[in-house]
Amino acid sequence: MSEHAVEIQHLTYRVKRVFALEDLSLKVPTGSIYGFLGPNGSGKTTTIRLILGLLRPESGTITVLGHAIPERAPAALARTGYVPEAPHLDPTLSVAEAIWFHSQFYRTWDGAWAARLLADFELDPKRPFGKLSKGQKGKLMMLLALAQRPELLVLDEPTDGLDPVVRRDMLSALLDYVSQHSATVFISSHLIHELERICDWVGVMDNGRLVADVGMERFKTGMKRLKVCHGPANTDTLPFRVLTRTTVNGNGTEMWLVRDWAPEMAPAVAAAGGELQQVIDLDLEEGFVELLRSFRVPRSEASRV
Amino acid sequence: MFRAILFQQWRWTRLIVALSTVAAFAIPLFSVRGSAANLEHKEAASFLGDVQSWGVLYPTLAGALGVLLAITLWTPDHRGRHVYALALPIPRWRLVTYRYLAGLTLLAAPVIGLTLGTLLASGTASLPTGLHAYPLGLSVRFALAAVVAFTLFFSVSSGTARTAGTILGAVAALVVFQVLLSAAGSEANILMPIVNVLLTAPGPFAIFTGRWMLVDV
Numbered sequence: 001m002s003e004h005a006v007e008i009q010h011l012t013y014r015v016k017r018v019f020a021l022e023d024l025s026l027k028v029p030t031g032s033i034y035g036f037l038g039p040n041g042s043g044k045t046t047t048i049r050l051i052l053g054l055l056r057p058e059s060g061t062i063t064v065l066g067h068a069i070p071e072r073a074p075a076a077l078a079r080t081g082y083v084p085e086a087p088h089l090d091p092t093l094s095v096a097e098a099i100w101f102h103s104q105f106y107r108t109w110d111g112a113w114a115a116r117l118l119a120d121f122e123l124d125p126k127r128p129f130g131k132l133s134k135g136q137k138g139k140l141m142m143l144l145a146l147a148q149r150p151e152l153l154v155l156d157e158p159t160d161g162l163d164p165v166v167r168r169d170m171l172s173a174l175l176d177y178v179s180q181h182s183a184t185v186f187i188s189s190h191l192i193h194e195l196e197r198i199c200d201w202v203g204v205m206d207n208g209r210l211v212a213d214v215g216m217e218r219f220k221t222g223m224k225r226l227k228v229c230h231g232p233a234n235t236d237t238l239p240f241r242v243l244t245r246t247t248v249n250g251n252g253t254e255m256w257l258v259r260d261w262a263p264e265m266a267p268a269v270a271a272a273g274g275e276l277q278q279v280i281d282l283d284l285e286e287g288f289v290e291l292l293r294s295f296r297v298p299r300s301e302a303s304r305v
Numbered sequence: 306m307f308r309a310i311l312f313q314q315w316r317w318t319r320l321i322v323a324l325s326t327v328a329a330f331a332i333p334l335f336s337v338r339g340s341a342a343n344l345e346h347k348e349a350a351s352f353l354g355d356v357q358s359w360g361v362l363y364p365t366l367a368g369a370l371g372v373l374l375a376i377t378l379w380t381p382d383h384r385g386r387h388v389y390a391l392a393l394p395i396p397r398w399r400l401v402t403y404r405y406l407a408g409l410t411l412l413a414a415p416v417i418g419l420t421l422g423t424l425l426a427s428g429t430a431s432l433p434t435g436l437h438a439y440p441l442g443l444s445v446r447f448a449l450a451a452v453v454a455f456t457l458f459f460s461v462s463s464g465t466a467r468t469a470g471t472i473l474g475a476v477a478a479l480v481v482f483q484v485l486l487s488a489a490g491s492e493a494n495i496l497m498p499i500v501n502v503l504l505t506a507p508g509p510f511a512i513f514t515g516r517w518m519l520v521d522v
Binding site (some may be wrong): 049052080088089090091092097101105106151304 | 306308309312313316317381384387388389391392393394395396
């Protein structure tokens, strides 16, 4: 088994002059739950569609479960469950018909488990897809993705706009499956706290660029706000990355936003001539927002990004 | 897979298929309604004229059936931006081939309806001496015409909306250009040569032209 379920290298994709993914490289470790974060229009859905071979890149390589994409997309898709951002199933088919239709394309389809999920999700098999509520559509899409017994699940904002009960049901089914089959999950979402609970790896997109790609724990513990007095002008020698630095008052106190922080690095600030006054924790959402802010701040305002 | 695709396409097109099957069955029966036996020569000629006027409906039905079926088969995909179909684990060429074959299978129902209608009409009508019925010939021609229309519009519809728009835009531009030429007093006709190529044998639409007669000399 490959070390990475998804591997993207130097990917470039443009939509006219409106949007572009530029030199995107990303690796999703096999067996991980990879949270793919980013604001609207940052390129998450485009990246997912490129991973699945629905779009063709201008340059770069994509490998999914060892298969080159888009050339070998059908082989990869046979082992991949996909929940799209908007459910695109035929609205005239009933739930049972949609399940039957979908099952015909997957050799690994588990009919018994599909039936169990149908009961668990309390879906009416006779109801047409077009007449299902948003939550029911989301559940059906999750059922279709899980019942094919995939090695990789690609979920594009699967719980967006759903109520907490439906979200819990869907994530519970997802985690149940992952724990039993050691599948890899690539999930994009706006719901940062939801990802914080389930993901062990996180990637952050902004304006077509991947601005972070780290383990969840490292992301959470490594993103800090430091209150520093008389900080050095040059922070290049420090063992962590200073993303932004802002002056707090006129007596030389600054607030630094840093990445890759560890408590044992505190003496390095003093060694560089500064005085570390306070280390402020950030939760994932704060870290996410600050990270994006740091990448959007004009370079003249940031000492180093 | 083919069974699933055929089932899905049947769900999308069943109204078109059912109505066209009924129409294809009924047109031949109406075209020779009443006995044509013992007609005088002049009346037999009038009878043939009637049959010929009904004959316009065969290519019209074949063309409309092919076009509607082809467009309907791809409409749900255009609405969903092809995401669901493309995310299925099947090569695109195979998916398109299955869809095309499923479309042809659905076309079989109206063709069978027409064949039964022509056989019944020609079997029950008493034709004047010298006139003959051509039920199978007419049915085969109807089938080929429907397949031509279906194939052409299936090809256009299977692409993106932009592709279809480009093709239709090019046709519209030609027509507008011709109208402008005529308005400017020019005798140049750029459309006629194109129309001739398409409608004259071996042009692809030649099958739609000429006489469509269930009963002829």
